[in-house]
Amino acid sequence: MPTTPPPSPITLPDTFLWGTSTSAHQIEGNNTNSDWWRLERSAAGLIQEPSGDAADSYHRWPEDMDLLADLGFTDYRFSIEWARIEPAPGEYSRAALAHYRRMVEGALERGLRPMVTLHHFTLPHWFAERGGWRAPDAVDLFARYAQACAPVLTSGVRHVCTINEPNMVAVMVAAMDAVQDGEAFPHTGLPLPDEKTSHTLIAAHRAATAAVKKIDGDILTGWTVANQAYLAEPGAQETADAYRHPREDLFLEAARHDDWIGVQAYTSTRIGPEGPLPVPDGAERTLTGWEFRPEALGIALRHTAEVVGPTVQMIVTENGIATDDDSRRTAYLAGALGALAAAIDDGLNIGGYLHWSLLDNYEWGSYRPTFGLIAVDKDTFTRTPKPSAAALGAIGRTRLLPAAP
Ligand code: FCB
Numbered sequence: 001m002p003t004t005p006p007p008s009p010i011t012l013p014d015t016f017l018w019g020t021s022t023s024a025h026q027i028e029g030n031n032t033n034s035d036w037w038r039l040e041r042s043a044a045g046l047i048q049e050p051s052g053d054a055a056d057s058y059h060r061w062p063e064d065m066d067l068l069a070d071l072g073f074t075d076y077r078f079s080i081e082w083a084r085i086e087p088a089p090g091e092y093s094r095a096a097l098a099h100y101r102r103m104v105e106g107a108l109e110r111g112l113r114p115m116v117t118l119h120h121f122t123l124p125h126w127f128a129e130r131g132g133w134r135a136p137d138a139v140d141l142f143a144r145y146a147q148a149c150a151p152v153l154t155s156g157v158r159h160v161c162t163i164n165e166p167n168m169v170a171v172m173v174a175a176m177d178a179v180q181d182g183e184a185f186p187h188t189g190l191p192l193p194d195e196k197t198s199h200t201l202i203a204a205h206r207a208a209t210a211a212v213k214k215i216d217g218d219i220l221t222g223w224t225v226a227n228q229a230y231l232a233e234p235g236a237q238e239t240a241d242a243y244r245h246p247r248e249d250l251f252l253e254a255a256r257h258d259d260w261i262g263v264q265a266y267t268s269t270r271i272g273p274e275g276p277l278p279v280p281d282g283a284e285r286t287l288t289g290w291e292f293r294p295e296a297l298g299i300a301l302r303h304t305a306e307v308v309g310p311t312v313q314m315i316v317t318e319n320g321i322a323t324d325d326d327s328r329r330t331a332y333l334a335g336a337l338g339a340l341a342a343a344i345d346d347g348l349n350i351g352g353y354l355h356w357s358l359l360d361n362y363e364w365g366s367y368r369p370t371f372g373l374i375a376v377d378k379d380t381f382t383r384t385p386k387p388s389a390a391a392l393g394a395i396g397r398t399r400l401l402p403a404a405p
Pocket of ligand 1: 023026164165168226264318356363364371
């Protein structure tokens with residue numbers, strides 16, 4: 001019987017980003033001037049454990065970048081910390097700016113192209129105290145901070161992300177209001193984002209984009225949106241569309257004139273006629289409690305393309321799984337990369353894949369959900385790559401993405 005040859009892999013162009021993502025607060029340690037550091041210690045007791053030293057990447061970034069490059073990756077998305085750069089209103093730390101500039105140069109020296117995120121969930125404590133995103137001058141203050149990042153971004157940085165997951169930022173603002181008012185959280189799905197914050201974030205994104213373009217007109221700017229890969233059950237399409245719009249599409253629509261849009265997908269949520277449905281009984285769950293749904297990435301890419309249109313390039317800026325069993329990460333990656341390959345085959349405009357995350361890190365309240373390709377010993381900070389790290393990194397070296405199943 002003649003056998004059909006296996007489908008050939010996709011050759012990724014050199015320009016295709018192949019890397020990992022991190023955020024400052026989750027790996028640096030001792031981000032003491034930030035709102036999160038205070039929240040971790042607040043009397044409300046909302047947070048299970050504090051971030052403390054995290055992975056001590058503020059000092060160990062050269063080792064992290066060495067590992068990343070040695071594994072075969074060619075790109076690194078990391079964030080710079082507003083609370084360190086502007087420790088008091090209008091006061092800029094030359095030392096912090098020089099630190100992040102050394103990171104940019106350190107990445108380039110190792111053959112890693114840096115993607116720099118300006119804001120990844122944490123705010124300077126002083127900014128939060130004035131009302132955070134609800135302060136009347138929030139947009140101007142963020143734009144001023146973006147402008148102050150010039151020494152970091154001055155050369156060698158091709159991609160800048162202004163704000164990570166603005167939709168989740170607006171959700172968190174609403175969630176904190178609910179806590180303060182003693183209201184219950186929804187058991188399934190996400191709270192409705194705070195509308196005013198959503199619109200302020202869109203304005204802040206535009207203002208920061210302009211500030212970055214002034215620093216270097218060749219920098220490609222965008223933001224990243226958390227995508228829940230909503231799937232409508234029969235008869236629930238209208239409910240799904242209405243539910244998704246304020247939580248997701250509003251932020252995707254705001255990216256229609258950007259250079260790129262970051263797609264961040266982990267799991268998928270089903271929507272019934274009454275709204276989001278709980279994870280089905282017996283379904284596999286990861287350490288965050290999310291359903292194991294690697295196909296979420298394909299759903300997210302296709303939905304994003306539908307909203308932003310074909311000219312805005314999509315970059316997968318986060319995708320991964322919290323597990324203490326690396327073989328489940330390997331299985332997850334097979335599904336997610338298969339979905340990526342299928343989307344590329346279908347002609348979607350995709351410019352990169354950045355896995356969440358490089359390291360086991362501080363997952364916004366707890367160290368338990370381990371998303372890292374590399375394990376970190378909490379006492380010694382020793383880094384140990386997991387088998388999935390080598391397999392994923394190898395694709396960066398060969399530039400061959402396995403064909404869609
Ligand atoms: C995203 C965040 C990132 C990380 C992953 C698991 O929402 O951007 O910091 O927590 O989820």
